[in-house]
Amino acid sequence: MAEPATPITPTTPTTAGAPPVGGATSAPVGASKSQRTYHWIRERIDRQEFVPGYRLVLGTIAEELGVSVVPVREAVRRLEAEGLVEFEKNVGARVAMVDEADYLHSMETLGVLEGTATALSLPHLGAEEVERAQRLNDRMRSLLDEFDPGEFTALNHEFHDVLHLHCPNPHLEELVQREWTRLARLRRSTFAFVPDRAPESVAEHDEILRLIRTEADALDVELAVRRHRWRTIDAYRRHRDA
Amino acid sequence: MAEPATPITPTTPTTAGAPPVGGATSAPVGASKSQRTYHWIRERIDRQEFVPGYRLVLGTIAEELGVSVVPVREAVRRLEAEGLVEFEKNVGARVAMVDEADYLHSMETLGVLEGTATALSLPHLGAEEVERAQRLNDRMRSLLDEFDPGEFTALNHEFHDVLHLHCPNPHLEELVQREWTRLARLRRSTFAFVPDRAPESVAEHDEILRLIRTEADALDVELAVRRHRWRTIDAYRRHRDA
DNA sequence: GCGTCACGGAGCGTATACGATCTGAGATAT
DNA sequence: ATATCTCAGATCGTATACGCTCCGTGACGC
Known part of the structure; x- marks a missing residue:
């Protein structure tokens, strides 16, 4: 009675989607x-x-x-x-209140996480996914004329997702997604604030895909992805201070 | 304290004035x-x-x-x-249930986060902190004879904390700490499972400190810290499969 | 005119009550 | 003997009730 201490049969993992931190927020029907x-x-x-x-x-x-x-x-x-x-x-x-510093810190962190997640995914990445990423980037390029920051950001997210969808470390992958969610909350789109960044971004995507296709060193890919994100931070700072 | 002798209705004995969460280390006093x-x-x-x-x-x-x-x-x-x-x-x-895979994934993620956090901290790291880290590592070395995994892990945590205490990205720092917490829950100490790892660990700490003292490139420090953590994963796997 | 205090409303914190749902044991049918 | 049904106990989910804290407002004294 005092201290039952009976470890219940550890059979069913009861995976009821415990950390629903991820993306879309749909209202379950049978939920409480x-x-x-x-x-x-x-x-x-x-x-x-x-x-x-x-x-x-x-x-x-x-x-x-x-x-x-x-x-x-x-x-x-x-x-x-x-x-x-x-x-x-x-x-x-x-x-919760948020400020610019939070935004930049999240961006910096995302660069790190996403870079590693992509690097770790390389062995599991088929030509099919690379093609899909390429098509996404082509669409982004075609959007550069009539620029829509929201649409652009959505495609951008998808582009990067494809590259680490098969990340062998699900915990890392979850942290990446959390960071995206956090960013979305902080600012709906970076590109609305730093539109100059969009063309550069598309070019850097091409470069990342080139590295992947030529089977470059994993570390090179990782750092390319990271720099890609971190350059956005620099661009933001320059734009702000200008 | 807990209950300030509320003159509530007589239906509230409050467990006979028992301060239930008494000696609790982290239980806030004025908390609900x-x-x-x-x-x-x-x-x-x-x-x-x-x-x-x-x-x-x-x-x-x-x-x-x-x-x-x-x-x-x-x-x-x-x-x-x-x-x-x-x-x-x-x-x-x-x-929550946990398994070995979770442990390894957390370890891998911690390596990444901690490496970056340390690298970003370098400009804010004084000789004082480096000295402190060195002393901690010396204590770890002296513990190698009468080995106590718990104590060793505690010192290990403190050693790494010192190196990224002044991390300019608090969000990243928080993720590092969360990862530590997660690991602690998964397994109280790695070194209890892979004791061979302890001497190597001390040596690698020395190497990291050497890199910092000689003002090596930030990326080199980052990768050294990361490898340090990832080698523990390898050691664990070898030990398990052996 | 300005600081202080009493008062009252808004909203939080928690206890209690009760219907809803799951689980497991025993009964029953095949 | 096995599978299924039934029912009671254990727990959960939520509504309601009510004391308590916080904060704004206005009276009062200086």
Whole structure:
């Protein structure tokens, strides 16, 4: 009674998609109210209807969703653990504040993670994927005229995803995806702020694909991907200071 | 303390004035019950009293801590978001399962992150820190005779921490620390499993410090740190397959 | 005019209550 | 003997209730 300490049969891994930090935020149908509330809030934050600093009043949200505050509290707790929401005891929750420094730090980190993830994926990368990446980059090039930052960023994301989709280290891959999510929240698109960067980006993509095709050293590929990302940081800084 | 002798209704004995989370190392004092519950569970998981697969029954925990289930639920939600606990709807929570692959993936990722964090820290690293790291490594060397894996791992952690304490990218630094936490949960000490690795590790530390002292290229330092970690993976694999 | 304090509303933290769902044991049919 | 059904206990999910903390507002004293 005091200390049961009975390790339950460690059979079923119960993989219920525990870390749903990844990409899209679709509202599960059979989910609990707490889950649905989580997705509801999350969605608003993602599409920036709830901007940083926005006050999340539990009672109000509960009323709006037709549930009680308990599920709302759980949803907010989860968002808090993910860093999307900041909580102050006896005061309440608000959408987490972000600043430019966060953006640059995330960008820098993404460069590292993505570079390594791509390098580790090389042995598992077929000609098929390289072709697909090439086609994506060609589409990006064709978009350079009538420039749409959102579309461009989406293609950019997809391009890089293809290169490390088969990453043998799923943990690393997850961190990469988290970083993308974080960036999306911080700024919907880099290219809206530094449009000059787009043509360079396309050229660098070509260079990365060339390295992969010629079976260059993994480290060279890794550093190429990293530099590609880090150059965007430099471009941003230059643009800002200019 | 816990309960400031609330003059509440007589229906709240508060577990006979028991300060439940008393000597807890990390339990905040002014924290809410939900927070204290979180730390209470977290601590058990960290010190492996709650092993992977252990069933976390909300009602039982609530009773043990003298609180209601609501704060417990919030605590568990937070642990779930952090990946320490897996939750299944209408069934309950259990401590997350881990396997060897997770361990190796975390190790690999840590190598990458720590390497970069160290490299970025170089410009902010004074002779003082290098000295401190050297002393730590000397202590590790002196421990090689009467080998204590736990102590060795603690010093090892501290050694590496010193080298990227002043990392200019706090986000990256946080990811490094998370990886350490994750590893600690997966396996208390690598060196208990691969004791041969300890002397090599000390030697590699010396080499890293040499590179730093001679102001080697940042990339060389980064790769040295990374290789240092990755070699442990190789050693582990060899040891396992042998 | 300005600082201080009392008061009241808004909203948080937690306990309790109760219906909903899962699990496992024993009964029953094949 | 095996498979299936049934039912009760264990737990979870959520609603409701209510005390408590925080914060803004206005009266009061200097």
